[in-house]
Amino acid sequence: MAIEINPAAAAPRTEFFDDKDALTAAVARKMLAVLRETSEADGVVHVGLTGGGAGIGALSALGALLREGASAPDWGRVHFWWGDERLLPARDPERNDHQAREALLDFLVAEHGLPEENIHPMPTSEEAAHPAAGAEMYAQQLEVHASSEDAAPAGGASALKMPGFALMLLGVGPDGHINSLFPGKAALHAEGAATVGEEDSPKPPALRVSLTFDAVHTAARVWTVVAGEDKAEAVAKAFAETTPVEEIPARNARGTLETVWHIDAAAASRLS
Ligand SMILES: O=C1O[C@H](COP(=O)(O)O)[C@@H](O)[C@H](O)[C@H]1O
Numbered sequence: 001m002a003i004e005i006n007p008a009a010a011a012p013r014t015e016f017f018d019d020k021d022a023l024t025a026a027v028a029r030k031m032l033a034v035l036r037e038t039s040e041a042d043g044v045v046h047v048g049l050t051g052g053g054a055g056i057g058a059l060s061a062l063g064a065l066l067r068e069g070a071s072a073p074d075w076g077r078v079h080f081w082w083g084d085e086r087l088l089p090a091r092d093p094e095r096n097d098h099q100a101r102e103a104l105l106d107f108l109v110a111e112h113g114l115p116e117e118n119i120h121p122m123p124t125s126e127e128a129a130h131p132a133a134g135a136e137m138y139a140q141q142l143e144v145h146a147s148s149e150d151a152a153p154a155g156g157a158s159a160l161k162m163p164g165f166a167l168m169l170l171g172v173g174p175d176g177h178i179n180s181l182f183p184g185k186a187a188l189h190a191e192g193a194a195t196v197g198e199e200d201s202p203k204p205p206a207l208r209v210s211l212t213f214d215a216v217h218t219a220a221r222v223w224t225v226v227a228g229e230d231k232a233e234a235v236a237k238a239f240a241e242t243t244p245v246e247e248i249p250a251r252n253a254r255g256t257l258e259t260v261w262h263i264d265a266a267a268a269s270r271l272s
Pocket residue numbers: 050051052053054055084085086096170171172173174178179180203
């Protein structure tokens with residue numbers, strides 16, 4: 001059955017930047033503000049991280065802001081999760097969590113008191129024998145941190161046992177994928193679960209674990225970060241009303257409060 005976009009979710013708006021550096025700097029500034037404000041208001045804030053050039057770039061930019069003295073949240077209240085991961089050994093340079101640690105998280109632990117237990121990586125290939133097992137393990141971790149009110153997408157659809165994410169960052173692949181939700185794959189149709197395994201990712205490595213669309217849709221803010229000419233076609237298709245979600249999964253990136261596409265000039269070059 002064709003995937004339909006939930007009309008109750010926040011419609012996407014766009015923010016444009018000259019280049020990737022301007023984009024990542026702006027996203028990092030906004031991220032710090034969300035982390036400060038939400039952690040002060042709620043006592044805790046859960047954030048979903050992404051891999052890829054712009055996603056990791058935003059983390060490096062956040063580190064740079066802190067080194068310049070930007071006002072920071074109480075890091076003891078901040079929890080980091082991942083939207084997807086490659087099922088590879090711990091510390092493999094291709095793992096999204098490894099790249100995020102190098103770009104920001106190790107610095108936060110060493111210099112800013114981020115508790116190691118607030119970092120929630122997806123399972124490694126040493127921990128999970130296959131993607132479905134990894135997905136199940138991560139769903140259990142999410143459930144441990146679920147708030148008393150389960151996370152629910154806009155519009156009254158069923159809730160999931162996971163923490164309420166204040167923010168989910170999403171890179172977008174040249175083929176329009178978000179997380180490890182790739183065009184035409186069965187994982188796009190996973191319903192009622194927070195996580196799903198992917199056995200045959202068209203982008204190597206093949207074995208991956210991902211949050212589902214249902215999980216993405218529970219986040220308050222969903223921010224795509226898209227830079228580079230190789231993303232231009234996917235961006236143009238994502239904003240064409242007739243493009244099926246099965247072809248460009250990023251079309252179905254939606255939050256409950258806001259959906260913002262952060263796009264640099266090169267990635268925006270084919271938007272009309
Ligand atoms: O495989 C992945 O790709 C996307 C996009 O990466 P990019 O390098 O094309 O920007 C990324 O967001 C996702 O987390 C990752 O696993």
